Amino acid sequence: MKEISFAGRGGQGVVIASQMLGYAFFKDGQYPQCYSVFGGERRGAPLASFLRVDNHKILLKCEIKHSDEIICFDDSLLDPEIIRSQLQPGGCLLINTRKGAEAFPELSGYRLGVVDGLAIAREAGVAPFFNTVMVGAYAGFTGLPTQASIEAAIMEMAPNRPELNADAARLAYERVIIMEPGDSHA
Secondary structure (H helix, E strand, C coil), rough: CEEEEEEEEEEHHHHHHHHHHHHHHHCCCECCCCEEECCCCCCCCEEEEEEEHHHHCCCCCCCCCCCEEEEEEEECCCHHHHHHHEEEEEEEEEECCCHHHHHCCHHHCCCCECCCCHHHHHHCCCCCCHHHHHHHHHHHCCCCCCCCHHHEEEEEEECCHHHHHHHHHHHHHHHEEECCCCCCCC
């Protein structure tokens, strides 16, 4: 079973991104389980969403405390100590940032993906929203779910401009920068 945590801020589309990714996994024949943790927070307040994916039905109904992968929509939320306490050793961390991977040397023990989600969203014409960008970047970073399933999920679930959002996901899929554990970030 794969456990994925999403970290972002209210208004960034974190919850819908986790649902889209879960639906794309479902389209690829997997069993997803998605839930979010937030209250009546205002736009910009931190929030989390979670996704489990497996080849078999998921009966587990508890909180995810140690994720296999984390998708971070806002690099200002990154705290290396918290990442180390929540991400499995050798796990994957995808970060939306304008910085390069070299800006995160304390995270070099993890497989690190970086993407400038807002820049890609602007280029694709979907800014200020970049949740579909992060879903596409995730697929490019991990190789799953398939790009076709990502685009199909976006076409069905994007509340506005699904074609442009699918294009944004495709661009992110191609442009995510990947650093393997131990790679030199210099």
